[in-house]
Amino acid sequence: MRGSAYGGLSGAVVGGVAGGLQYNKQTAAFRKGNAKLGIQQPGEAVPITDDFLSQAQGAWYPDAPMDKINSFTVENVPAKIRAEMLANSTAGRTDAVRINDIFRGEILSGKSDVYFSPITFSSAKRLYFTMGHEFVHVSQVSALVGQPASLLDNNAFINMTEYHAYKYSNGVLGDPETGGFNFNIFTEDNFRQQFPRWFDRLSPTNFDWTQNVEFKYPFR
Amino acid sequence: MIRFITTMAILVFMAGFNSYSQGLSVELGVEWQRQDIRFDVPPLLPNKSATTPFLKVTYRNLTEDKLYFRRIVALKTGYPSIGHGSFIKTEMDLPDQVKRHLDFSGSSYNVDLSSLNDYWDVYNELADRSQSYTKDAINGGLSKIYEVLRAQKLLDSLAPDLQLSCFSDPNKKTIQYMEAWNSYLYEISGAQMDFAFLEKDLTETDIKNAFQSKFVFLKPGEEHTDEIDLIAFYILGGDFTFRVIDDQLRGYFVGVDAELLEFPSLVDGYKLYKGTFLTSSAGIKIKHE
Numbered sequence: 001m002r003g004s005a006y007g008g009l010s011g012a013v014v015g016g017v018a019g020g021l022q023y024n025k026q027t028a029a030f031r032k033g034n035a036k037l038g039i040q041q042p043g044e045a046v047p048i049t050d051d052f053l054s055q056a057q058g059a060w061y062p063d064a065p066m067d068k069i070n071s072f073t074v075e076n077v078p079a080k081i082r083a084e085m086l087a088n089s090t091a092g093r094t095d096a097v098r099i100n101d102i103f104r105g106e107i108l109s110g111k112s113d114v115y116f117s118p119i120t121f122s123s124a125k126r127l128y129f130t131m132g133h134e135f136v137h138v139s140q141v142s143a144l145v146g147q148p149a150s151l152l153d154n155n156a157f158i159n160m161t162e163y164h165a166y167k168y169s170n171g172v173l174g175d176p177e178t179g180g181f182n183f184n185i186f187t188e189d190n191f192r193q194q195f196p197r198w199f200d201r202l203s204p205t206n207f208d209w210t211q212n213v214e215f216k217y218p219f220r
Numbered sequence: 221m222i223r224f225i226t227t228m229a230i231l232v233f234m235a236g237f238n239s240y241s242q243g244l245s246v247e248l249g250v251e252w253q254r255q256d257i258r259f260d261v262p263p264l265l266p267n268k269s270a271t272t273p274f275l276k277v278t279y280r281n282l283t284e285d286k287l288y289f290r291r292i293v294a295l296k297t298g299y300p301s302i303g304h305g306s307f308i309k310t311e312m313d314l315p316d317q318v319k320r321h322l323d324f325s326g327s328s329y330n331v332d333l334s335s336l337n338d339y340w341d342v343y344n345e346l347a348d349r350s351q352s353y354t355k356d357a358i359n360g361g362l363s364k365i366y367e368v369l370r371a372q373k374l375l376d377s378l379a380p381d382l383q384l385s386c387f388s389d390p391n392k393k394t395i396q397y398m399e400a401w402n403s404y405l406y407e408i409s410g411a412q413m414d415f416a417f418l419e420k421d422l423t424e425t426d427i428k429n430a431f432q433s434k435f436v437f438l439k440p441g442e443e444h445t446d447e448i449d450l451i452a453f454y455i456l457g458g459d460f461t462f463r464v465i466d467d468q469l470r471g472y473f474v475g476v477d478a479e480l481l482e483f484p485s486l487v488d489g490y491k492l493y494k495g496t497f498l499t500s501s502a503g504i505k506i507k508h509e
């Protein structure tokens with residue numbers, strides 16, 4: 001009893017100290033990001049421009065895989081896609097770029113187009129969460145370069161990639177949105193069994209840019 | 221409210237050149253059928269039957285041999301598989317997204333069908349696809365509609381008292397798509413049935429069992445017709461030309477590592493058909509007013 005009580009107490013102390021240190025680190029990162037972008041509060045609206053989008057990417061995700069992106073825009077979203085995003089309250093969207101292979105049919109080029117909705121700019125933190133989420137997809141598409149495009153035409157496969165992206169944006173960045181997924185071992189096991197070749201390879205833990213701890217958690 | 225401008229079916233036979241040439245034909249046509257569907261998505265009216273188009277794909281064995289071959293116009297749970305390849309971050313329930321679909325009337329699309337793909341490829345006829353490209357927005361709309369129809373069909377068998385919110389059966393309780401997916405549908409992806417995910421040759425047993433729906437078996441002179449519900453095309457509107465772009469059946473499929481994975485040369489006395497076939501295209505124009 002006494003041992004467990006001491007254990008609990010020491011755990012609480014250690015946890016409290018670690019939590020405090022993490023909080024200070026987050027706050028520092030948050031202030032640094034704010035200073036760069038001119039943001040006073042995480043919930044404030046930010047300019048709906050490609051220029052700001054680019055600045056924000058540089059401040060929040062300096063190691064993001066921008067070389068794997070063809071379009072990264074809120075201002076030049078194709079009309080039908082923009083209309084669909086507004087109709088469906090879509091915060092962000094990543095489209096995989098394809099090429100035709102005479103032998104294999106459509107294959108993935110490894111590049112993506114990333115589109116943002118104006119509604120996402122209603123708060124800096126929403127844009128931050130969405131950007132991180134979409135970068136997971138960009139890295140996933142990059143990891144699938146040369147593969148049949150029909151992989152991404154399978155809804156279950158798309159769900160598996162979304163699971164990873166939401167788990168990252170919700171669990172690591174602090175985004176309240178979950179995409180409706182249950183983040184538990186049963187869901188993971190199911191995806192792993194269905195897609196044994198791909199589940200672990202498309203996890204954000206494999207993408208270098210997610211390891212940049214300096215700017216992790218700034219809005220939590 | 222809705223005007224069907226024309227339905228046309230154009231048969232364009234193509235000559236083949238190898239020893240098995242013209243041993244098989246794959247003919248496309250469109251037929252309108254009245255169906256009673258409680259699908260509450262405009263322009264369909266709640267609890268009213270609707271006349272919607274169906275694509276008829278007729279496979280005809282023109283040889284004196286028993287033949288089997290990969291189904292050229294792929295189906296998944298009875299519906300077309302439309303590839304979209306987009307990752308969309310939204311909290312809106314999928315049936316609500318379906319209800320808020322866009323209208324594509326007035327635009328013209330090719331719908332390419334090929335034994336190389338498990339998925340139908342829909343793209344604007346003006347699109348330049350000589351270089352790299354992304355999927356046309358219409359694919360997302362079509363894919364979502366077929367996904368809720370497919371999900372409801374699975375729910376009907378797994379949890380018959382439940383329905384997605386775009387269906388209007390007064391005797392059923394409504395469930396959100398992701399809730400249904402988390403509880404009932406997550407195990408039934410069909411991924412194992414997609415050629416894109418296969419990493420080994422298919423055996424005779426595979427083809428006779430799990431993969432039977434991916435193949436057609438025909439006796440000499442026999443024909444088989446698939447009727448494929450085009451309701452999603454009807455809902456979104458537009459001018460569509462359905463065509464088989466690749467008039468050749470191969471005895472293999474290309475695996476994930478670009479390796480050739482072969483089909484058995486004989487299954488239950490049916491010979492694998494390889495080579496060219498005769499084919500046709502079919503068009504349909506749908507405009508909502």
